[in-house]
Amino acid sequence: MDKDAALPAxxxxxxVKQYRVRHEKGRTLKELxxxxxxxxxKINALDHVSFDVTPGQTLGIIGANGSGxxxxxxxxxxxxxxxxxxxxxxxxxxxxxxxxxxxxxxxxGRENIYLDGAIxxxxxxVVDERFDEIVAFAGMEEFVDAPAKTYSSGMFLRxxxxxxxxxxxxxxxxxxVFAVGDESFQRKCxxxxxxxxxxxxxxMFVSHSLDSIRSFCDEALWLDxxxxxxxxxxxxxxxxxxxxxxxxxxxxxxSFKGEDRDENRWGTGRAEITEVRLCGADGEQKxxxxxxxxxxxxxxxxxxxxxxxxxxxxxxHRHDGVHIFGVNTLEEGPAPAFLKGEGEVWFEVDRLxxxxxxxxxxxxxxxxxxxxxxxxxxRRFEFRVVEGPDVEVGLMHLDHQWSGWQPGEEKLDKEDxxxxxxxxxxxxxxxxxxxxxxx
Amino acid sequence: MxxxxxxxxxxxxxxxxxxxKDIRSRYxxxxxxxxxxxxxxxxxxxxxxxxxxxxxxxxxxxxYPFAVFLFTGLLPWNFLANSLNGGAMSVVGxxxxxxxxxxxxxxxxxxxxxxxxxxxxxxxxVLFAVVIGFGVGVGPSLLLLPVPFLVQFIFIxxxxxxxxxxxxxxxxxxxxxxxxxxxxMYLTPILYPVGRVADKARWADIGIHLNPMTGITTAYQSIIxxxxxxxxxxxxxxxxxxxVFFVGGFALFNRYKFRFEEEV
Numbered sequence: 030m031d032k033d034a035a036l037p038a039x040x041x042x043x044x045v046k047q048y049r050v051r052h053e054k055g056r057t058l059k060e061l062x063x064x065x066x067x068x069x070x071k072i073n074a075l076d077h078v079s080f081d082v083t084p085g086q087t088l089g090i091i092g093a094n095g096s097g098x099x100x101x102x103x104x105x106x107x108x109x110x111x112x113x114x115x116x117x118x119x120x121x122x123x124x125x126x127x128x129x130x131x132x133x134x135x136x137x138g139r140e141n142i143y144l145d146g147a148i149x150x151x152x153x154x155v156v157d158e159r160f161d162e163i164v165a166f167a168g169m170e171e172f173v174d175a176p177a178k179t180y181s182s183g184m185f186l187r188x189x190x191x192x193x194x195x196x197x198x199x200x201x202x203x204x205x206v207f208a209v210g211d212e213s214f215q216r217k218c219x220x221x222x223x224x225x226x227x228x229x230x231x232x233m234f235v236s237h238s239l240d241s242i243r244s245f246c247d248e249a250l251w252l253d254x255x256x257x258x259x260x261x262x263x264x265x266x267x268x269x270x271x272x273x274x275x276x277x278x279x280x281x282x283x284s285f286k287g288e289d290r291d292e293n294r295w296g297t298g299r300a301e302i303t304e305v306r307l308c309g310a311d312g313e314q315k316x317x318x319x320x321x322x323x324x325x326x327x328x329x330x331x332x333x334x335x336x337x338x339x340x341x342x343x344x345x346h347r348h349d350g351v352h353i354f355g356v357n358t359l360e361e362g363p364a365p366a367f368l369k370g371e372g373e374v375w376f377e378v379d380r381l382x383x384x385x386x387x388x389x390x391x392x393x394x395x396x397x398x399x400x401x402x403x404x405x406x407x408r409r410f411e412f413r414v415v416e417g418p419d420v421e422v423g424l425m426h427l428d429h430q431w432s433g434w435q436p437g438e439e440k441l442d443k444e445d446x447x448x449x450x451x452x453x454x455x456x457x458x459x460x461x462x463x464x465x466x467x468x
Numbered sequence: 469m470x471x472x473x474x475x476x477x478x479x480x481x482x483x484x485x486x487x488x489k490d491i492r493s494r495y496x497x498x499x500x501x502x503x504x505x506x507x508x509x510x511x512x513x514x515x516x517x518x519x520x521x522x523x524x525x526x527x528x529x530x531x532y533p534f535a536v537f538l539f540t541g542l543l544p545w546n547f548l549a550n551s552l553n554g555g556a557m558s559v560v561g562x563x564x565x566x567x568x569x570x571x572x573x574x575x576x577x578x579x580x581x582x583x584x585x586x587x588x589x590x591x592x593x594v595l596f597a598v599v600i601g602f603g604v605g606v607g608p609s610l611l612l613l614p615v616p617f618l619v620q621f622i623f624i625x626x627x628x629x630x631x632x633x634x635x636x637x638x639x640x641x642x643x644x645x646x647x648x649x650x651x652x653m654y655l656t657p658i659l660y661p662v663g664r665v666a667d668k669a670r671w672a673d674i675g676i677h678l679n680p681m682t683g684i685t686t687a688y689q690s691i692i693x694x695x696x697x698x699x700x701x702x703x704x705x706x707x708x709x710x711x712v713f714f715v716g717g718f719a720l721f722n723r724y725k726f727r728f729e730e731e732v
Contacts, residue, residue, distance in 0.1 A: 048730060103729070107570035110726040122570070130564045133489060135496040140489075147485035148569055 036119050037081040038200050038231040039105055044114035046075040046100050046255075074100040076255040077114070084120075084199075085229040089236065089246035089263060091270055097255040098235045102126060102202045105233065120199030120231070123149065129189030134178035138169055138188055141177050145192045159195045166217070167191035187214055194221050200231045219245070239267050275317050275415070282316035282411050293407045296394070300332040300339055300403040305392050307412050319417035320426055324381040326410075328392055329373040338397030343376055346408055348387040353424070359397060382426040387413045469715070472722045475572040483575055483582070490554075490583035509546075509591040513539045513598060529661035530693055532604045540692050541658035541685045543595055544616070547588040548624055548681065549649045554580035555628025556635045556642055563732040573725045574718070577628040585621060599692060607695035616687040616698065619707045623680060626713030629721040636724070636731050656681045661689075677702045680709040 050070045075097045082088050090098045103109040104116045106124035131148035132141045142163055146156040156163075164173050167187040177185060194201075203222075222245065225232060236242055242249060242263060249266035251258040258273070259266045309315040310323040318324055332339055342357030358374070389408035395401060476483065495504040517535035520526045528534040558576040559566060566573060600606065635641045656679055657665065666673040676682050683706035687698035 103567075106568075108567060109729045124569065126568045130568045133493055135493055136489070144485055144489055147482045148565065148571060150479075150482070150571070152481050153485075 038084040038086070038119055039082040040117040041078055041080050042115045044075050044078045044104065044111045044116060045073055046104065046109070047071050047073050047112040073255050078255070078257055080250065080257065080260060082231055082233065084231050086248060087226055087232045087234065087246045089234050089242035089249040090252060091236070091239065091242060091249060091267065092252035096252040098252055099204055101252065102204055102233065102235060106202055118200065122200045122202060123193060123196040123198030124202040125190065125193045126202065126204045128186050128193060132177055132185065132189065135176055137176055138173040141188065142192055145189060149193065149196050151196060163191045163195050183211065190218065198230065200233070201225060202233050204235045205237065243267060278413065279316050293409050294405065296402040296404040298404065299334050300330065300336040300394050302328060302392055302394050302404045302406060303331050304329040305390070305406065305410050307390065307410060316412045318381055318412060318414050320382070320384055320414055320419070320421070321380045321417055324378040326376040326390065327373055328376065330394060331371045333370070336396065336403055339403070340395055340397055341374055342393040342395065344391045346389045346391070347424070348389065353383070353388070381414065383414045384421055384423055384425055385414050385416045387411060469719060472572070472574055472718070476574060476578065479572055479575055482571060483579060486575065486579040487582045487586070490579060491586055505587060505590040506594055509543060509594045512542065529663065532602055532693060536598060536602055536604065537689065537693060538659060539595060539598065540689050543588060543591045544620060544685060544688055545653055545656065545658055546591070547584050547620065550587070551581045551584040551624045551628055552631055552645060552649060554584060556631035556645055559632045559728055560635050560732055566732050567729050573728060574721060577632040577721070578625065581621070581625050581628050595692070604693060609691045609695045609697065612691050612697065616684050616691070616703065619703065619710050620684045622714045623684070623706065623710035626710065626715070626717035629717035630713070633721045633724050636728050652681070655679050656685055658685060662686050677705065680706040
């Protein structure tokens with residue numbers, strides 16, 4: 030770590046925080062007198078964690094729920110003490126952990142500003158001085174003399190946030206508070222955070238929004254089950270984290286086997302689909318794709334009884350049930366002769382046009398006029414599409430191009446834009462041109 | 469101990485704000501509002517006056533109606549009962565603050581006790597109005613009034629710390645507290661003059677005075693009603709007990725306060 034600054038703003042040394050989890054809540058005198066121990070389990074919310082935060086650093090903390098992120102902030106804020114190890118903090122801490130914790134619903138906004146300010150350690154004079162700024166930041170000029178119980182939840186939080194950022198701290202702890210408030214307020218908050226950053230304040234930021242961490246933090250720390258998994262440059266840590274999350278999901282999805290019979294599989298069984306495997310370009314099994322990846326399904330079948338006119342069909346649904354695509358080998362022409370005995374067929378898409386989301390594949394084996402189902406796997410195979418390098422929204426990617434024309438100019442040739450390779454989306458310009466061109 | 473006390477001074481701004489919040493929120497939303505602070509002791513007095521003066525006709529120990537005697541002992545007792553209730557709940561009832569915001573937690577029981585102390589002072593205004601109204605008058609002995617105030621305050625504060633801490637770990641306290649306070653009240657010379665017990669035998673005299681609230685209550689009665697000096701010996705005893713309880717309760721509270729966040 031950077032050692033040129035005199036003192037780290039926060040030093041966490043070998044910290045363990047142990048919580049007792051009781052399986053029956055409530056400790057009573059009976060328990061005390063009878064020396065009865067209700068079953069207790071000890072869990073380490075933080076397990077021998079050490080790191081430093083240099084002054085002026087903006088550190089993002091990421092990790093799954095229950096990984097110890099909030100516990101970490103609590104230790105730094107001082108509301109909790111480590112079971113062992115040490116936490117040293119140099120400077121005044123403002124913790125935006127629970128906004129408006131000190132608010133009283135019967136009091137007016139004005140009274141609450143003073144109350145919350147006092148809880149956060151501001152003197153009356155300082156609140157007097159910053160009062161207008163606090164109110165203006167929250168955009169609450171009209172409501173400041175109304176009781177807080179009449180506020181909407183958004184107004185409540187805006188006011189609380191506004192007090193919190195006016196504490197003038199050296200170290201700011203933020204735990205997912207941007208999630209509240211409307212767009213304009215969120216932007217205001219981020220601007221304010223940028224200003225803190227510019228003023229050289231130390232910021233520790235817990236969020237599940239990796240985008241905000243990426244855009245806002247210099248460094249990231251990934252906690253997993255109370256241990257530091259990675260620490261360092263933001264992009265590196267986030268990529269590593271995402272890779273790990275995908276890996277876990279891959280594991281979960283591949284445990285979803287096609288062999289078992291359940292309510293989502295039916296048919297006469299005269300012919301069988303023996304295996305369905307989703308693969309990428311390399312033929313390896315895969316459940317997470319990016320938009321534009323090669324997408325292949327291997328369907329293995331067995332038709333020992335030589336059922337008549339076997340047809341293989343497949344379809345894709347989005348997780349909410351939207352039917353996206355369906356096709357079968359019959360519609361594409363006569364049933365291939367290879368569908369006899371045992372074998373496999375491949376369904377291949379060169380560039381998967383689906384945008385991020387989760388999807389389910391159904392596969393069926395039936396006779397030519399669909400009067401008999403031999404084997405039907407209804408939405409039994411899941412895959413997920415994650416965001417690729419391009420940002421597009423909606424259900425699927427469309428091959429497209431943009432063209433433009435302004436009065437006074439000669440009409441632009443579509444081809445010019447296409448040739449520049451701009452705005453054609455993820456697919457190559459040539460490909461898109463081909464699809465879009467009338468010629 | 470010293471540094472924990474120092475923090476109380478450092479956070480006096482918070483303390484002031486919280487006490488004022490406590491007092492103002494108590495009757496917020498009611499029609500009488502702040503006037504309840506006077507109305508409640510006045511109505512209490514009225515009830516006693518009707519009961520003791522008109523219906524039962526209890527003979528007063530001095531030159532004043534029995535209701536006034538009773539009221540003199542009851543006001544400080546209300547201070548104790550309400551402070552212990554409020555104090556016991558002060559940490560548990562502020563769970564969101566305790567969990568999420570760092571501040572010295574020893575502020576919380578002190579807040580409850582201080583806000584009840586303000587009620588006591590307001591009640592005293594009513595008491596003096598009544599005392600003067602019934603012709604008891606005032607005397608130079610009133611200059612000694614801060615002494616029982618101080619002793620009682622320290623004593624109650626110590627208990628409040630003790631119960632606030634206990635309540636976090638054993639929620640039984642809030643339920644048993646009401647019974648303890650009620651039984652304790654009958655052991656304190658509020659409903660009867662201390663002489664009625666103390667004059668019976670030497671051991672009875674010592675017995676009733678072992679209750680530290682006896683010395684404090686009789687001090688109020690002597691100073692306000694009889695215009696004489698309090699029984700310094702027993703008030704001294706109460707002060708010693710008060711300091712012991714305060715030191716013990718405060719130390720206990722501060723020893724365990726870092727675990728509160730996990731337990732509330």
